[in-house]
Amino acid sequence: MVNAFTSSIGHFNYWASVLLMTSGIYIVLSRGNLIKKIIGLNLFQVSVFMLFISMGKVTGGTAPILTGRHEIFSNPLPHVLILTAIVVGVATTAIGLALVVRIKYAYGTIEEDEILALDLAREQMDARAQ
Amino acid sequence: MIIRIQNLFPVVMLSGAFSLLSAALFVSMDAVDVAFTEAAVGAGIATVLYLSAISLTGAIEKPPSGSRAIPLLVMTGLAAMLLYGTADMPAYGDANAPAHIHLMPEYITGTRTQIGIPNIVSSILASYRGFDTLGETGVIFTAGAGVLLLLRRGRPRRELANQGGNE
Incomplete structure (x- = not known):
């Protein structure tokens, strides 16, 4: 029982990541607004960042900077990977938002169901024209 | 919220x-x-x-349309699978986790002896994993070019007329 309790405390970082990740997925799946979907994807992304950084933590360690006063460091490799991932994530967010703006210009709306209805209407018109 | x-x-x-x-x-x-x-x-x-x-x-x-049942089902299924997967992971802060004992001591001593700068993160970012950073720069350049291409062509006519002077 005690063993199960300590192991569950030791895994709370994974659980927080899972919670954030599933919230992000839920937003992406259940909301029709494209900007809201991108925000959901962002939430998903941050959950992955949390997962990596929390796996890099070493109890009693400090930030991985060689000052000469500390000998135990947290693992710097996840930090490097996530540094890259944050910047790339913002770049992809920018692309996504640019696509949303283009969709707004082309369709006049950014709600998924309205876009699908417009597409359907256009297909039916094309079929009738032939 | x-x-x-x-x-x-x-x-x-x-x-x-x-x-x-x-x-x-x-x-x-x-x-x-x-x-x-x-x-x-x-x-x-x-x-x-x-x-x-x-x-x-x-x-x-x-307001959201359609039922919430399917997203909620996907969400709980995913959460259950992920939580099942975490059972085998090392605990938070565990110094003997596999990620910390392989390759990491080399990076730390290497930063001290080969690179000679105090920040280990910078030394890995710019030296040991320099190609990753080069790839990242490529991604950012591509994204910037993509955003410019996407937004430049598609402005509605009246905005183009307004901003034609400064391009």
């Missing part, structure tokens, strides 16, 4: 605040470099991008 609010402006503000909060969490997990990148890029630039996007597309979201 981020999920439920339908006016997108507070949603964007909340996600900015969340980003700042996660930066504070990164500091507490010893990742100071990641924290200030997240604070500057995640809370700063991303929020500005969202705000400019909603100023172009409108800030009111339609």
Whole structure:
């Protein structure tokens, strides 16, 4: 029982990541607004960042900077990977938002169901024209 | 809150605040470099991008249509699988986790003897994993070029006429 309790405390970082990740997925799946979907994807992304950084933590360690006063460091490799991932994530967010703006210009709306209805209407018109 | 609010402006503000909060969490997990990148890029630039996007597309979201059952089902299924997967993971802060005993001591001593700068994160970023960083730069360049191409062609006519002078 005690063993199960300590192991569950030791895994709370994974659980927080899972919670954030599933919230992000839920937003992406259940909301029709494209900007809201991108925000959901962002939430998903941050959950992955949390997962990596929390796996890099070493109890009693400090930030991985060689000052000469500390000998135990947290693992710097996840930090490097996530540094890259944050910047790339913002770049992809920018692309996504640019696509949303283009969709707004082309369709006049950014709600998924309205876009699908417009597409359907256009297909039916094309079929009738032939 | 981020999920439920339908006016997108507070949603964007909340996600900015969340980003700042996660930066504070990164500091507490010893990742100071990641924290200030997240604070500057995640809370700063991303929020500005969202705000400019909603100023172009409108800030009111339609109420969600369709049933919630399928997303909730997917969500709980995924959560159950992931939680099952975490059972075998090393505990938080465990110094003997496989990620810490392979390759990491080499990076730390190598930074001291071969690179000679105090910040291990910078030495890995720019030296040991320099090609990753080069690839990242390529991705950012591609993204910037893509955004420019996407937004330049598609402006409505009247805006083009307004801004024709400064391009």
